[in-house]
Amino acid sequence: MEPLLKVDDLRTQFHTDAGLVNVVDGVSLELKKGEILGVVGESGCGKSVTSLSVMQLLPKDISKVASGSITLEGQDILAMSPSRLRKMRGNQISMIFQEPMTSLNPVFKIGDQIMEAIRFHMKISKKEAKVYAIEMLKKVGISRPESVVDEYPHQLSGGMRQRVMIAIAMACEPKILIADEPTTALDVTIQAQILNLMRQLQQEKGTSIMLITHDLGIVAQMCDRVVVMYAGQVVEETDVKSLFKNPKHPYTKGLLASLPQLSGNQNKLKSIPGQVPALDEMPTGCRFAPRCEFRMDECDTSKPNLLNVAENHTCRCYLYQKEEIPS
Amino acid sequence: MAGYIMRRLLYMIPGFIGIILITFVLSRVLPGDPAVMIAGEQAPPDVVAKIRVDLGLDQPIYIQFMDYAKKLFQGDFGIAWHTGHTVLQDFASRFPATIELTLSSIFIAILVAIPVGIIAAVKKESILDHIxxxxxxxxxxxxxFWLGLMLIFLFYSKWDILPAPMGRISEGINPPTSITGLYLLDSLLSGDMIAFKDSLMHLILPAICLSTGTMAIIARMMRSSMLEVIGQDYIRTARAKGMRESQVIMKHALSNAFIPTLTLLGLQFGFLIGGAVITETIFSWPGVGGYITDSILSTDYAPIQAFTLISAIVFSLVNLIVDLLYGVLDPRIRYE
Known part of the structure; x- marks a missing residue:
C-alpha cells in the first residue's frame, strides 16, 4: 500500500556562522494510513526540522531543503505552489507544537483562532463556524465550551491551551497530525490526558499521527512504529515491540538503558557518555562512533548505511553487517 | 477602570506642581527684563521702575510665586504683556492651528512609518530594509529648522508648487466657518473645497517637516517589534493553519507588534509639542508655537509658564489615553 506520507532521502540545510550545515541528512521515513509513528531522538537531532520540512514552515531566509523528496499521497510537497501549500496546511496535514503557552495568539479569542482555520478551509459562514468551533472544543474535552470560545488564551491553563491547539489542528479532519513534543511542557497528569485525547481522536477519524518526542515512555504507550534519529540521520526503524524487546543500534540501546526502572536495582541511572557532535563538526564515519561502546575501526573511516537487520527492522550500524537480510 | 483613571489623575498633580515651580524659577533666571521690553530700550529709568512696580516684579520672588500660584488656582494664567491679551485668549485663538499641525504630522508619521516598518521587518536585510x-x-x-528651510527653498522658491510659508490659508481666501477650528476638517464639513485645497497646500510642508523625526523613530520601532513578533510560536501556528502570509502579517503579527509602537507614539507627543514651536516659527504658522517663541524673545513670563504647564497636562493625558488603549489592544491587560 502506498504510504500516506513519504519522506525520501531528505536533506535540509541551515545557514550558520560556520557555513551551510545539513541539519537533516538523508532522512527517509514513511507514515501509513491510521498509524502512529514515533520519531525519537535527543534535542537537536533534526526531528523537528524534519517535520517543519514536511509542513514547509522552515524560515526561508536561513534554511532550505537541499535534496530529497516529500510526497503526500503521491503528490510532491516540495513542488507545491504557495497557495496549494496553504490548502494542505491545517487541512490535510496539521501540526501541534511543544509550547501551548505561546502557540496561541494572545490578542485573539479562542473561538476566532479556531474559526479562522475552519472558515479558510471549509468555506462556511461565521455562524456555522462558531457552532463548529464549540463542537470541536467539546470534542477535545473542554468543559463549558460556549464560554471558552469567547475567552483569551491567557485565561486558560497550559493543558487547556494544548487542547485548543488540538481542536484547531483536528478541526478540518486532516489526514495527518504532526505532534511535535505535544506534552513536553505539560505536567504528567495532563500529559496522559492529552495523549489519550490524541489517541481517541486518531481512532475515531483514522488520522495518521507523526509523534515527535524524546520520551520513550510515550513511544511505548502510543506508537505503532518508531524511527530513532541521531545527529540528523535515522539510525534505527522498527515496530514499537521490536524496539523495546530487541533494540539493535547502540544509541537506541543506550537510550533504553538510561530509562529509570521501577523494579530492580536502585543504582545510578545510566547515561550515554559524550555529547551530540556539533553540526559543522560531524565525524567522517559513523556519527555515533565517538560515543559508542562497540566502536570498531571502520566506524571512524566510513559511513554505515541503513541495513535490514530483521523483517521491518532497519539499523545504521556496522555491527549487523553480517546479519543483513535482503529486502 | 474609573478608579484606575482617578488614581492616575491624582498621581499627575505632584508632577504638575513641580513643573509650575521649575518653569517659574527658570523663566526668572533667564536674562532679560520684561519691564525694559515693555517700556522700550530707550525708555527713561523711572518709567521702567514704575512698570516694574505695576507688574509686581519689585517683590521678592517667593511673593511673586505665591501671587502667581494663587491666580493659577483660580484659572487665571495671567496676561501676555507682548500682546496685551490674557494668555487664555491668546491660546484659544492659536491652539486650533497647533492641533491641526500636530495631528496632521502624527497622521503622516503613522501613515508612512507603519507600512515602512512592516516591510522592513518582513523583507529583513533586503534592499528595501536598507533604504x-x-x-x-x-x-x-x-x-x-534646516529641513523646514530646505522644504521652503525647494517647494516654494525653486519649484513654486506650494504657496509661500505664511499662515494657514492664502490671503483673499476666506477661512472656513469655524466648527472645530481645524481648517481642513471645517472646510470639508462645510463643503468649502477652495478653502480645503488652499489650507491643505499650506499645511503640507510644516506637517511633513514636523513628522520626520517621529516617522523615523516609529518606523524603526515598528520594524523591531514586528521582527520579534514574527519569531513567535503563534505566528508559526497561524502559518500551520494555512493562513495567507498577508493575513499572518497584517492580522496576527501586526495586532501584537503595534502595542509597543503605541507607547512610543505617546512619548513622541512631547517631542511633537517641542517641534511645533520651531516648525511654526519657520513656517509663520499662527499657532501656539510661534506665539511662545515670541514670548520667550520678549521675556513674557505668563505665556511661557502657561504653555509649559498646558503641554505637560496634554502630554500626561495623551499617555493616560495610550495606557487605556493597551487594554483595548491587549486582552491580558486589565485595569483595577
Whole structure:
C-alpha cells in the first residue's frame, strides 16, 4: 500500500556562522494510513526540522531543503505552489507544537483562532463556524465550551491551551497530525490526558499521527512504529515491540538503558557518555562512533548505511553487517 | 477602570506642581527684563521702575510665586504683556492651528512609518530594509529648522508648487466657518473645497517637516517589534493553519507588534509639542508655537509658564489615553 506520507532521502540545510550545515541528512521515513509513528531522538537531532520540512514552515531566509523528496499521497510537497501549500496546511496535514503557552495568539479569542482555520478551509459562514468551533472544543474535552470560545488564551491553563491547539489542528479532519513534543511542557497528569485525547481522536477519524518526542515512555504507550534519529540521520526503524524487546543500534540501546526502572536495582541511572557532535563538526564515519561502546575501526573511516537487520527492522550500524537480510 | 483613571489623575498633580515651580524659577533666571521690553530700550529709568512696580516684579520672588500660584488656582494664567491679551485668549485663538499641525504630522508619521516598518521587518536585510534604515537615520538626525528651510527653498522658491510659508490659508481666501477650528476638517464639513485645497497646500510642508523625526523613530520601532513578533510560536501556528502570509502579517503579527509602537507614539507627543514651536516659527504658522517663541524673545513670563504647564497636562493625558488603549489592544491587560 502506498504510504500516506513519504519522506525520501531528505536533506535540509541551515545557514550558520560556520557555513551551510545539513541539519537533516538523508532522512527517509514513511507514515501509513491510521498509524502512529514515533520519531525519537535527543534535542537537536533534526526531528523537528524534519517535520517543519514536511509542513514547509522552515524560515526561508536561513534554511532550505537541499535534496530529497516529500510526497503526500503521491503528490510532491516540495513542488507545491504557495497557495496549494496553504490548502494542505491545517487541512490535510496539521501540526501541534511543544509550547501551548505561546502557540496561541494572545490578542485573539479562542473561538476566532479556531474559526479562522475552519472558515479558510471549509468555506462556511461565521455562524456555522462558531457552532463548529464549540463542537470541536467539546470534542477535545473542554468543559463549558460556549464560554471558552469567547475567552483569551491567557485565561486558560497550559493543558487547556494544548487542547485548543488540538481542536484547531483536528478541526478540518486532516489526514495527518504532526505532534511535535505535544506534552513536553505539560505536567504528567495532563500529559496522559492529552495523549489519550490524541489517541481517541486518531481512532475515531483514522488520522495518521507523526509523534515527535524524546520520551520513550510515550513511544511505548502510543506508537505503532518508531524511527530513532541521531545527529540528523535515522539510525534505527522498527515496530514499537521490536524496539523495546530487541533494540539493535547502540544509541537506541543506550537510550533504553538510561530509562529509570521501577523494579530492580536502585543504582545510578545510566547515561550515554559524550555529547551530540556539533553540526559543522560531524565525524567522517559513523556519527555515533565517538560515543559508542562497540566502536570498531571502520566506524571512524566510513559511513554505515541503513541495513535490514530483521523483517521491518532497519539499523545504521556496522555491527549487523553480517546479519543483513535482503529486502 | 474609573478608579484606575482617578488614581492616575491624582498621581499627575505632584508632577504638575513641580513643573509650575521649575518653569517659574527658570523663566526668572533667564536674562532679560520684561519691564525694559515693555517700556522700550530707550525708555527713561523711572518709567521702567514704575512698570516694574505695576507688574509686581519689585517683590521678592517667593511673593511673586505665591501671587502667581494663587491666580493659577483660580484659572487665571495671567496676561501676555507682548500682546496685551490674557494668555487664555491668546491660546484659544492659536491652539486650533497647533492641533491641526500636530495631528496632521502624527497622521503622516503613522501613515508612512507603519507600512515602512512592516516591510522592513518582513523583507529583513533586503534592499528595501536598507533604504528604510538610511532614511530613518536621516529623518531622526536632520534638524527641524534646516529641513523646514530646505522644504521652503525647494517647494516654494525653486519649484513654486506650494504657496509661500505664511499662515494657514492664502490671503483673499476666506477661512472656513469655524466648527472645530481645524481648517481642513471645517472646510470639508462645510463643503468649502477652495478653502480645503488652499489650507491643505499650506499645511503640507510644516506637517511633513514636523513628522520626520517621529516617522523615523516609529518606523524603526515598528520594524523591531514586528521582527520579534514574527519569531513567535503563534505566528508559526497561524502559518500551520494555512493562513495567507498577508493575513499572518497584517492580522496576527501586526495586532501584537503595534502595542509597543503605541507607547512610543505617546512619548513622541512631547517631542511633537517641542517641534511645533520651531516648525511654526519657520513656517509663520499662527499657532501656539510661534506665539511662545515670541514670548520667550520678549521675556513674557505668563505665556511661557502657561504653555509649559498646558503641554505637560496634554502630554500626561495623551499617555493616560495610550495606557487605556493597551487594554483595548491587549486582552491580558486589565485595569483595577
Amino acid at each position: 528604510s534604515r538610511i532614511f530613518s537615520l536621516i529623518g531622526a538626525c536632520v534638524p527641524l
